[in-house]
Amino acid sequence: MHQPTVLVVDDEPKIRDIVRRYLEADGFAVIEQADGPGALDAARDQRPDLIVLDVMLPRLDGVEVLRRLREGSQVPVILLTARDEEVDTLIGLAVGADDYMTKPFSGRELAARVRVILRRVNPARSAPEATVIRHGALTIDTARREVSTARGPAALTALDFDLLLTLARHPGHVLTRRQLLQAVWGADYFGDERVVDVHIRTLRRALRDDATDPVYLETVRAVGYRLIAPPIA
Known part of the structure; x- marks a missing residue:
């Protein structure tokens, strides 16, 4: 059985730790990065099944990371944002994010959204549709x-x-x-x-x-x- 891998990108270690614990409890393997360039390198080299991406990142913000990802990858992305106006979030959705959550958020809810997206992207193949x-x-x-x-x-x-x-x-x-x-x-x-x-x-x-x-x-x-x-x- 393939163990799905989630790349978690946030410059706050406490948030990465919370997300990692909830995702690992749900059976996901977790990769962590703290900035935009690291996120791009990990996405290219380790090819995660899904990325949890903070909008406010050092060196390269999350929206720009997403924009560069979408030049050659359709990996599902969940954005994390701390902004009440959610302007950056809506821009990120327009660039190609699959979902977003506003901080503070529930780790349990985030894990549930990861499951939903991966089920949608990788449905069961017992009866493959060829239509x-x-x-x-x-x-x-x-x-x-x-x-x-x-x-x-x-x-x-x-x-x-x-x-x-x-x-x-x-x-x-x-x-x-x-x-x-x-x-x-x-x-x-x-x-x-x-x-x-x-x-x-x-x-x-x-x-x-x-x-x-x-x-x-x-x-x-x-x-x-x-x-x-x-x-x-």
């Missing part, structure tokens, strides 16, 4: 986890792929933010519904879909989102 879903020019290969449009391949994060797949399985139907949270983030997700809006924006950017004149993703005001069903020929 290609097509909606007009949009093609979703669920086995390869690849997406293409009329403009060619679209580079999606693991979470954005799952968000698109959830919408694609209900073409033409409006899904509320709460329904999307439960389907993609998991029923035990405790975060803000705004995270859905942020990831819809990054998904649109990857698909090159204009929100004012959408081809794929439509916003239904005050309700949620839907994948536009292509016209029947």
Whole structure:
């Protein structure tokens, strides 16, 4: 059995120690780093299954670390932030974070979120799905986890792929933010519904879909989102 590895990046030793103890109690192997450059080196050399990344880091802040990670990796990332306004957090979500928690946080809740994300990214393979879903020019290969449009391949994060797949399985139907949270983030997700809006924006950017004149993703005001069903020929 593969033991999932979590890279914990925070410049406060006490926080790293708390996170490490909760994650190890849940069966995860833990790598620790205290600054941005160290985080990038560990992510490259040790290839963790998930990264818990503080926004406020010395030498290189967490948002910039995440930006550089996303240039060549889709490893799931949970951001930690101490800022009430959560501006940096929302920027980080736009760059490609999967989730965030605001300090002070519960170590037990963090461990639960790590489990949820890793279950979503690495589902059980007992009955592998090998389906290609097509909606007009949009093609979703669920086995390869690849997406293409009329403009060619679209580079999606693991979470954005799952968000698109959830919408694609209900073409033409409006899904509320709460329904999307439960389907993609998991029923035990405790975060803000705004995270859905942020990831819809990054998904649109990857698909090159204009929100004012959408081809794929439509916003239904005050309700949620839907994948536009292509016209029947």
